[in-house]
Amino acid sequence: MKTAGQESADVASESSSAVTIVRPPRRGLHEDAVATLIGVAIVAVALAVTWAARPASDADSREKYPKGWPTPLSATIDKPQTWSDSPAEALIDKRGRSVVQPILLGMGWVVAVAAAGVVLGGGSLRRIIPGSLALAALACAAYGLASHKLIHFYNLEYPLWALALGILIGNTAGVPRWLAAALAGEFFIKTGLVIFGAEVLFSRLLELGLPGVMTSWLVTPVVLVATYWFGVHGLGIPSRSLCMVVSADMSVCGVSAAIATAAACRAKKEELSLAIGLSLFFTVLMMVAMPPAIRWLELDPIVGGAWIGGTIDATGAVVAAGEALGREAGEVAATVKMIQNSMIGVIAFAVAVYWAGWVEHAGALPRTSLVAEAWRRFPRFILGFLLLSLVCSWLFSLSGAGALWVDGTTLGFTSRLRGWLFCTGFVCMGLQTNFRELAPLLASGRPLVLYVCGQLLNLALTLAVASLTFGWLFRKAVEP
Amino acid sequence: MTRLACGMAVVAVVWLGLLPRLIRLQPMAGHVERMEARGVNPAAMYYTELERLPLRPAWIEQRVVLWP
Numbered sequence: 001m002k003t004a005g006q007e008s009a010d011v012a013s014e015s016s017s018a019v020t021i022v023r024p025p026r027r028g029l030h031e032d033a034v035a036t037l038i039g040v041a042i043v044a045v046a047l048a049v050t051w052a053a054r055p056a057s058d059a060d061s062r063e064k065y066p067k068g069w070p071t072p073l074s075a076t077i078d079k080p081q082t083w084s085d086s087p088a089e090a091l092i093d094k095r096g097r098s099v100v101q102p103i104l105l106g107m108g109w110v111v112a113v114a115a116a117g118v119v120l121g122g123g124s125l126r127r128i129i130p131g132s133l134a135l136a137a138l139a140c141a142a143y144g145l146a147s148h149k150l151i152h153f154y155n156l157e158y159p160l161w162a163l164a165l166g167i168l169i170g171n172t173a174g175v176p177r178w179l180a181a182a183l184a185g186e187f188f189i190k191t192g193l194v195i196f197g198a199e200v201l202f203s204r205l206l207e208l209g210l211p212g213v214m215t216s217w218l219v220t221p222v223v224l225v226a227t228y229w230f231g232v233h234g235l236g237i238p239s240r241s242l243c244m245v246v247s248a249d250m251s252v253c254g255v256s257a258a259i260a261t262a263a264a265c266r267a268k269k270e271e272l273s274l275a276i277g278l279s280l281f282f283t284v285l286m287m288v289a290m291p292p293a294i295r296w297l298e299l300d301p302i303v304g305g306a307w308i309g310g311t312i313d314a315t316g317a318v319v320a321a322g323e324a325l326g327r328e329a330g331e332v333a334a335t336v337k338m339i340q341n342s343m344i345g346v347i348a349f350a351v352a353v354y355w356a357g358w359v360e361h362a363g364a365l366p367r368t369s370l371v372a373e374a375w376r377r378f379p380r381f382i383l384g385f386l387l388l389s390l391v392c393s394w395l396f397s398l399s400g401a402g403a404l405w406v407d408g409t410t411l412g413f414t415s416r417l418r419g420w421l422f423c424t425g426f427v428c429m430g431l432q433t434n435f436r437e438l439a440p441l442l443a444s445g446r447p448l449v450l451y452v453c454g455q456l457l458n459l460a461l462t463l464a465v466a467s468l469t470f471g472w473l474f475r476k477a478v479e480p
Numbered sequence: 481m482t483r484l485a486c487g488m489a490v491v492a493v494v495w496l497g498l499l500p501r502l503i504r505l506q507p508m509a510g511h512v513e514r515m516e517a518r519g520v521n522p523a524a525m526y527y528t529e530l531e532r533l534p535l536r537p538a539w540i541e542q543r544v545v546l547w548p
Binding site (some may be wrong): 148151154156158159169207211212248253302314315330331334407419 | 481483495496499500502504511514516520522524528530533534535536537539542544545546
């Protein structure tokens with residue numbers, strides 16, 4: 001595993017020579033194996049704790065437990081709340097209770113995951129503890145910046161501020177040696193992604209039946225492949241991974257899809273940063289512009305909601321835009337987006353296979369060597385992500401109680417923990433990002449053109465399919 | 481270090497001075513009020529972070545044939 005300590009060795013070597021990367025000999029498990037082990041163990045323990053504390057009565061009542069069974073683990077993790085005038089408001093939740101303790105415990109989870117990673121990876125625990133504490137504090141600060149109500153309600157999500165904070169520190173004061181020892185951005189992201197697998201439930205796919213499946217599953221892969229092809233062959237963007245990450249975040253579901261595909265195709269951190277920036281910028285624009293455009297076009301609320309759900313990148317922004325059209329449009333938009341969300345697992349797996357088998361393989365190898373080479377390059381933590389996705393989908397589909405068990409575990413604990421891990425990972429990536437390397441990507445303007453062209457195709461195709469399915473093909477002839 | 485201090489000062493001015501003033505102006509104040517009143521979390525990265533889980537709307541089968 002390229003653990004925190006080993007990664008810091010890379011960083012130190014890179015910063016001193018700017019060319020040579022010296023990796024110390026590996027003593028522990030591979031980073032992918034460590035991320036998978038830790039992620040699977042955390043979800044298994046969380047499921048067990050939630051099961052042990054399951055309600056004695058009405059355990060299958062969605063009305064009584066709309067967000068699943070309450071889990072005791074939810075008291076061990078939280079993040080700063082929304083605030084408007086003073087940051088002190090971020091420490092009090094909506095019910096007036098202090099969240100200082102769960103925030104501190106959330107930071108503790110980050111340090112614990114970093115410590116487990118370095119122990120399993122064969123690194124030195126003592127070297128990474130001070131840096132891990134500082135990273136957790138920076139992640140908390142990034143959450144604090146993202147929690148201002150103006151930022152929060154205009155969908156400028158925490159990854160942007162975690163990256164910005166890291167870039168600000170890394171490109172002004174630099175990264176001190178004690179902090180560099182704990183930089184393990186990829187490890188935090190990979191572990192967060194494995195845990196994220198528990199939230200990617202295939203059972204949610206059929207929520208809107210055939211019209212929903214057609215709107216989400218027909219358009220998304222077509223737009224993804226077409227945009228990637230246009231970026232590589234039409235615009236001649238030299239980095240295929242940049243084309244893939246921009247295409248995925250635009251066609252699937254924004255930041256979460258960008259993170260998953262960037263890990264699957266080993267995109268550079270600068271490329272992921274750029275893709276996230278583009279996605280958030282256009283999400284805000286579309287969230288504000290689409291509801292009046294739909295009213296102006298006099299579209300049916302169901303079709304308008306499906307159009308919003310299939311095109312706006314970020315899930316929260318989809319709900320905000322849908323609700324601006326009315327309750328019906330908001331419900332359809334959110335459900336279409338949730339179906340699209342469920343595609344992340346399949347798409348990340350497909351991208352990982354395509355990358356390992358076709359993009360990265362070295363020239364003319366015999367077929368057997370090709371398979372072995374593809375397997376060697378395959379990002380194996382994706383298998384942990386898929387495993388948790390399949391297991392939790394199966395548990396979810398077993399019964400009403402199973403669905404509440406999974407929802408309680410993921411909504412109450414694992415989604416919060418993966419948020420902290422992603423946030424810390426983005427702080428690390430920001431600290432390691434050289435702003436000068438971002439400049440040429442920005443200056444060329446081609447990623448922006450790629451995003452705009454891909455989104456225009458997405459808008460046109462989604463509107464056509466939503467009108468066809470929700471508006472005509474499957475519409476009931478007699479309406480109430 | 482001076483550049484970092486300058487950067488941090490800009491962050492402090494924006495978050496502690498500018499944003500608290502901007503949020504009181506229209507149309508931002510109206511947008512925030514509407515979102516809060518409806519319990520919408522526009523910053524949700526994934527559906528599990530939404531205030532309400534998106535479940536099949538009760539009325540949808542009266543309007544659309546889900547499995548023809």
